Amino acid sequence: SARDSQIFIIGCGISGIGAAQKLLKHGFHNVHIIEATARSGGRIRTGRLGDNVVEIGANWIHGPSKENPVFRLACDYQLLDNESMSEENQAIDIGGHPLFVPNYFTSSGRKLGPETMEPVVEFFMNLLERSQQFHDSGGEPLPSVGEFVKAEAERLAPEEWKEDQGNTAIRMAMINTLLKLECCVSGTHTMDDVGLGAFGMYKTLPGLDCTFPEGYEGLIDHMMKELPNDIVLYNKPVKCIHWNYTKNGPDTKGMLFPIMIECVNGETFAADHVIVTVPLGYLKKHQDTLLSPSLPLHKLHSIQRMGFGTNDKIFLEFEQPFWDEDCEVIYLVWEDETHLTDVVSDVKMSWIRKLIGFTVLKPTERYGHVLCGWIAGRESEYMETLSEFEVLHSVTQLLRLFTGNPTITPRKLLRSQWFHDPYSCGSYTYVAKGCSEYDIDNLAEPLPLKGSNSKPLQVLFAGEATHRSFFSTVHGALLSGWREAERLVSHYTPASGSFSSKL
Template sequence: MNSKNAMKKSPKVVIIGAGIAGVGAAGKLVKQGFTDIQIIEASSQPGGRIRGSPFGKSVVDEGAQYIHGASMKNPIFQLAKEHGLLQQEHNSSDPEWSVFTNTQKQLDPDFTEQMKNLASSILRRAHLLAQEKGYTQAKSLADVYLEEVKKLLLQWSGENVDLRRQKLGVLSMSMKWQCIHLATNGLGEVSVHEYEEYKSIEGDDRNFQGLFPSLLQKLLEIIPREKLLLEKPVKQILWNGSFESEDGSLYPVRVVCEDGDHILADHVIVTVSLGCLKANCQSLFRPSLPEQKLHAIQNMGFGTMNKIYLEYEDPFWDENVDIIGLVWEDETPLSGQKPNLIEWWRRVPVIYVFRPTERYGHVLVGTISGKEAEFIESLSPEEVASNFTKLLRQFTGRPSLPAPKNVFVTKWFSNSYTRGSYSHISINSTGDMIDTLAEPLPQTAEGTSSPMLQVLFAGEATHRSYHSTTHGALLSGQREADRLIDHYSTK
């Protein structure tokens, strides 16, 4: 918004949600000279799914902690480098694994690496395999994965029974690991086109514990403090109206907050999670959202991934190990991914060692997805600690292995302002639905002069190529800011 396009009145923009999408949108608008901006956040702190909590000797990440594609092609990496935050990197991009079975065997590292790579290649090539092999009925990643496993079983038919069990166990572990990356109950819920739509950025996946809350604070620095209202849940968004302010100005949108406040706006950027939209979209918007957008919200995939932090007085693991893998020799990918809440710990495929010890203490973190991830939110720390101790004693064969002195479980599913973790393309959705969700309202009919850009949508679930990531969320917020900037620069 430069001087030659200066407006009589700065448009009033309300941004719902102070996650990285909302903060990214606000920052770009502020830099372009928009002065009448208000971010309203339901919780008591900004960040959305970026959040740190005290644990052990430091603060751990409840949500985002990885940069997916650590290179200058990633806007998160760029910003982190610009703000001098990259020195916080820990864990190499080529971590050291130690994989145990439930029969107390420690598997050969080369063997497990080979099997993990096999599982990953099948899934990442799923859409191509479905075409090449003529899997005409394939809808899900599981359809393709299990077809390939059946073929592998025939190839392995003459091998030692124990070796075959270990191979299938590692494939099952990898399957659960992929479910965590996709925040899903099982690969049967994920479209065969997920990895076709999702675009990887050049560079490794890097573990930057503690980086994202720091980066968010840096992004908030250019936004005036009074422009961010916390503990301000939204009850309803009234759009396509004509609402009069105290000075007689008319606005097309009114945001009604739970505390009774009404905020008028020319434009609203909605950055709430897809989980919240699924739960509240029928009551949140008046008039109702167009049928096509409602259909996209209802059918797109969104699930839960939780972290289980365990602090120990002393480490029982090898100091060189970064990741502990857990392989059940009585499991195969063919046995399915049905929820097993009674033995929820079976859904934890890997446990990460936190580095450096000087900063965090002796801390492990397990990850879990699906119904089991939702279920553990209802358990006490003592129950989680007891079950994890039994699990680790079973796999290591060490009955005297110590219990953790402290446990912390994230609770993204029961958080009413997230209702889960992140999105994926489900078997009932397509990449086109992500684009549909991102389309602003109202939809302008051909030949009409309907006011445009009243309600805009951002957040990781609105970015077709980078859904489920922080860089996707950031870019989506900047995309909607650009939409408004372009709208006024061409007037």
């Protein structure tokens, strides 16, 4: 029967797991996941700093409300606390930018009050909101979000803050901090790389972003428990997917399969369909070799055009907090950065300037005094090459400068290295200058292309990067896995409802 078809999923992140889940539910039983590493979860990865649970990868459920499938699963598995599940929490709509209680520190060791900085945050959020509106209206005046925000800030700031000119310089410096923060949010080197016309493609859901008290990986563990034990073949990086394949493999008992999957270790697997869920960063790096015959040109071009950058975290544990008790985010503002820019002039010397500050892990009773530092772009990629000791040294110097306290010393440090992870090659997708939803559609388009005479739906594409409005998120990844599984299900389910193969 059609449900006997051999289906292989490449990658055991949430999109791959989601695809497997849906296929099995619809009666497909020859489903396997091939995973390069020894673990499932991919960019959902929970680690430990001492006794504390910390998220090396995905952090929040963005927009935890009924429409969000990750929220629904997390509720079903009882992985969230009561507050996160409350109706009030689900109803809060913050448009993707949670307003954490801030502390502001500057490079001369000053702690600034909210009266100086709050107007800047409001001013900046307004510019970001305006940046998102070009997607529906078109006619964007500049190619990138960065260029637009900087130009508008230069134009509007003198009027906006004319009553309080003494603070203009520090407020411009704060805009740089917020631009660098946006680099972390978008996962890009600079906001000058993020397309203005497409910025509004990303859609937010209602709900106040929440975390998993016991770690995001709990979600993966629960999903994996619902799959057969032996469904994942671990430690098998796929080297090449041969499609439109016409030779018999050694183990296919005379049957002709259109796909032959070749692993780095030489093992091969014959398949009817393969769902590729590797990150866009991996595709960019291996686009010439991962498929044979190679990808059609329009798909290749979209892979090259779409953005995939790095956002890293640096966790620090302290004996005592240097921040206020109610503080949820610490911003670092460089007083000498009066010129608007979100990149540093010398990556090796000054990479630490790209670290925008920290979120405070809450509740304190659970975590003690732990901060999560955020750094994006080439500066974060350089940070990854340094030893943990060198990173600790730089961060300690930074904290001493900004607090004016020459004795502050973090007790422990842990940082992510997403760019140098050979199977992620960065953190997540953004829509680069000149890109549109058509590029995402191109990424998601199955092979062979429509109109070809060969067997249909040989290679399908899922993963975070293939979701039109929720790219860069866990829920986008999950939905993309379900989407590709459903594509196969409906392929084998004729509209009449009777069940037979269309092959």
